[in-house]
Amino acid sequence: MEFKLEAHRIVSISLGKIYSARGQRGGLKLHKNLLVSLVLRSARQVYLSEPGCPPEPPPAAAAARPPEEEPAPRTAAWAAEPPPPPPQDEAGRDCQGPRPRRCCCGEENRGGCAGAPPPPHCPRKRSAGERGQAGSPVKKPRREEEEPPPPPPSPPGEQEDMETSNVASLISIFGSSFSGLLSKEPKGRRRPPLDGGEAAAGTAPAEAAAETGQICCDEPVLRTLNPWSTAIVAF
Amino acid sequence: MQASPHCPANVPQPSSEEVTSGADIISTVEFNHTGELLATGDKGGRVVIFQREPESKNEPYNQGEYNVYSTFQSHEPEFDYLKSLEIEEKINKIKWLPQQNAAHSLLSTNDKTIKLWKITERDKRPEGYNLKDEEGKLKDLSTVTSLQVPVLKPMDLMVEVTPRRIFANGHTYHVNSISVNSDCETYMSADDLRINLWHLAITDRSFNIVDIKPANMEDLTEVITASEFHPHHCNLFVYSSSKGSLRLCDMRASALCDKHSKLYEEPEDPSNRSFFSEIISSVSDVKFSHSGRYMLTRDYLTVKVWDLNMETKPVETYQVHDYLRSKLCSLYENDCIFDKFECAWNGSDSVIMTGAYNNFFRMFDRNTKRDVTLEASRESSKPRAILKPRRVCVGGKRRKDDISVDSLDFTKKILHTAWHPTENIIAIAATNNLYIFQDKVNSEMH
Numbered sequence: 218m219e220f221k222l223e224a225h226r227i228v229s230i231s232l233g234k235i236y237s238a239r240g241q242r243g244g245l246k247l248h249k250n251l252l253v254s255l256v257l258r259s260a261r262q263v264y265l266s267e268p269g270c271p272p273e274p275p276p277a278a279a280a281a282r283p284p285e286e287e288p289a290p291r292t293a294a295w296a297a298e299p300p301p302p303p304p305q306d307e308a309g310r311d312c313q314g315p316r317p318r319r320c321c322c323g324e325e326n327r328g329g330c331a332g333a334p335p336p337p338h339c340p341r342k343r344s345a346g347e348r349g350q351a352g353s354p355v356k357k358p359r360r361e362e363e364e365p366p367p368p369p370p371s372p373p374g375e376q377e378d379m380e381t382s383n384v385a386s387l388i389s390i391f392g393s394s395f396s397g398l399l400s401k402e403p404k405g406r407r408r409p410p411l412d413g414g415e416a417a418a419g420t421a422p423a424e425a426a427a428e429t430g431q432i433c434c435d436e437p438v439l440r441t442l443n444p445w446s447t448a449i450v451a452f
Numbered sequence: 453m454q455a456s457p458h459c460p461a462n463v464p465q466p467s468s469e470e471v472t473s474g475a476d477i478i479s480t481v482e483f484n485h486t487g488e489l490l491a492t493g494d495k496g497g498r499v500v501i502f503q504r505e506p507e508s509k510n511e512p513y514n515q516g517e518y519n520v521y522s523t524f525q526s527h528e529p530e531f532d533y534l535k536s537l538e539i540e541e542k543i544n545k546i547k548w549l550p551q552q553n554a555a556h557s558l559l560s561t562n563d564k565t566i567k568l569w570k571i572t573e574r575d576k577r578p579e580g581y582n583l584k585d586e587e588g589k590l591k592d593l594s595t596v597t598s599l600q601v602p603v604l605k606p607m608d609l610m611v612e613v614t615p616r617r618i619f620a621n622g623h624t625y626h627v628n629s630i631s632v633n634s635d636c637e638t639y640m641s642a643d644d645l646r647i648n649l650w651h652l653a654i655t656d657r658s659f660n661i662v663d664i665k666p667a668n669m670e671d672l673t674e675v676i677t678a679s680e681f682h683p684h685h686c687n688l689f690v691y692s693s694s695k696g697s698l699r700l701c702d703m704r705a706s707a708l709c710d711k712h713s714k715l716y717e718e719p720e721d722p723s724n725r726s727f728f729s730e731i732i733s734s735v736s737d738v739k740f741s742h743s744g745r746y747m748l749t750r751d752y753l754t755v756k757v758w759d760l761n762m763e764t765k766p767v768e769t770y771q772v773h774d775y776l777r778s779k780l781c782s783l784y785e786n787d788c789i790f791d792k793f794e795c796a797w798n799g800s801d802s803v804i805m806t807g808a809y810n811n812f813f814r815m816f817d818r819n820t821k822r823d824v825t826l827e828a829s830r831e832s833s834k835p836r837a838i839l840k841p842r843r844v845c846v847g848g849k850r851r852k853d854d855i856s857v858d859s860l861d862f863t864k865k866i867l868h869t870a871w872h873p874t875e876n877i878i879a880i881a882a883t884n885n886l887y888i889f890q891d892k893v894n895s896e897m898h
Contacts, residue, residue, distance in 0.1 A: 223781070224727070227727055227781070227784070230784065230785055234787075242538055242540060243537070243538060243539065243540035243542075243563060243626070244535075244537040244538070244539075244563075244626075246626065247625055247626070247644040247645070247675055248626075248628075248644055248675045248677065248694055248734075249790050251672060251673075251674075251675055251694065252694065252730065252731045252734065252790065255673075255730045255731070256727055256728065256730070256731065256784065259727045259730070260727055263727070
């Protein structure tokens with residue numbers, strides 16, 4: 218059980234690193250992110266193979282875990298799926314805080330997503346992200362991440378829950394941030410389609426553009442999201 | 453940065469000047485082929501070259517000290533508009549070209565662009581022009597009554613640095629190493645996934661000689677971490693990977709050297725397996741010995757000497773700071789586990805050196821198997837002082853002046869070190885300070 222806790226802690230630390238790598242000056246460092254993703258994969262494997270896996274899905278288990286394991290509210294929102302009450306300080310940052318919660322509820326619909334109901338604009342954002350993703354939600358962001366771990370073998374319940382709890386949050390970041398960004402991209406800049414399909418790329422910007430009004434992300438958030446997506450483009 | 457006065461024989465001599473901003477963090481250190489010049493690059497894109505003063509005849513025991521010779525801005529921050537990415541100006545590597553005439557040349561690189569700089573001295577200037585006066589203005593022709601031949605008069609030494617070549621747009625990923633070939637005509641640059649071969653005179657094209665980018669980036673499992681040409685065989689080079697393996701490639705075998713000639717890999721010790729095994733096995737630096745017979749690699753906890761003729765395991769393994777093995781999780785959290793330490797050979801390949809934390813650096817004598825830990829700090833490095841060996845205690849009995857593992861300062865890391873090609877002079881970069889230690893007595897460990 219100790220290994221399990223440590224593994225989960227390492228997973229949340231790793232996710233935090235991947236997230237914070239977005240804003241790095243000089244672009245994403247491929248080597249470091251590859252190593253982090255390898256650690257992430259090892260820890261996840263240990264977590265899943267531990268015999269003491271609790272019967273309830275990790276999101277609920279994570280929510281029950283003591284809060285001091287999660288260093289920051291944002292990281293907490295990812296690794297330990299929705300914290301039971303939305304943290305007060307996230308109320309003002311709709312786009313960042315609730316995003317993982319929202320997408321966990323919307324995309325995967327696995328049990329135990331105990332988050333607050335998503336803000337009104339979320340379904341739109343989420344669906345724009347989904348439309349842009351042709352592949353399975355699990356595979357999708359990985360293709361867009363430069364050095365993602367290969368998708369795990371087709372899983373029974375808990376393994377998928379683990380992915381859901383930790384990777385679905387990544388999915389939501391990629392999905393919604395792409396759609397949000399497409400609306401902000403200057404014209405004439407060529408970008409690879411989200412899912413490799415021309416059609417999707419064609420529609421996504423149009424839909425995303427329509428959502429510009431509804432997107433509550435303000436300038437600073439988009440600015441932070443920008444290096445991430447463009448770094449993906451770069452790789 | 454200024455070298456302080458040197459010291460008599462047998463006394464390691466520190467030289468440093470403190471600066472406080474982040475842009476002054478030294479990111480690379482390199483002696484030239486004679487050891488007369490020492491170049492440092494920093495995070496702000498600047499290069500500082502130190503020159504060793506010639507030994508004074510009046511004081512035969514005094515060795516030349518290193519003084520600043522030239523400072524120039526090599527790289528500036530750039531912005532890749534197509535990808536919306538900022539390109540850091542930090543100098544990742546400097547490599548000197550072998551000197552072929554009065555000028556010195558070096559290559560410096562940041563993440564994307566390699567530049568060839570020519571460093572020349574001017575200590576004379578012509579005087580006595582017929583048509584121009586001293587300031588260079590045209591003379592009134594009616595005042596010219598006779599002809600004279602301009603003569604060269606001495607002037608204050610001026611060091612001029614000019615960019616002679618700019619090798620741009622060769623790399624999609626971040627350049628981590630450059631290496632000049634022994635043929636003195638070509639050099640290679642390596643990024644995370646590709647290695648390019650350039651001709652020093654041609655900037656508009658390069659040959660890709662290694663490409664490990666998978667067709668599907670999802671399948672990426674390893675990246676290139678360092679590379680170097682063999683010191684004598686111009687067709688051989690080695691590159692290291694994040695998985696801890698080395699690949700020796702022969703450019704005669706094929707145009708694309710994706711298939712290695714030799715693969716050097718040590719099987720992992722299963723008893724040491726942890727979440728972080730992969731990270732700590734990543735090779736951060738690889739250096740051929742001066743003889744060309746061995747390779748030195750540095751991973752997070754060890755330095756290893758490999759014999760080119762033996763692929764199955766290194767011939768020597770030295771523990772740099774094994775006491776960190778139980779702390780890998782914390783080091784992962786604070787990102788220290790990703791620190792890339794360099795390693796160096798001494799001139800005779802008998803001693804190897806590498807940096808560690810707490811401003812410690814380590815030297816291993818391959819013959820006597822003795823090792824020493826030294827510290828590069830102002831307090832312990834007064835002029836004319838002998839460096840005192842340090843010790844890290846890991847429990848058990850603790851001697852006076854020992855440092856415990858928990859009180860190590862992980863923000864003080866010595867990533868970059870260099871050893872003079874022939875003499876016992878070492879340059880140690882400790883964050884934004886440069887220390888130059890000299891030891892007249894030959895390679896005896898204290």
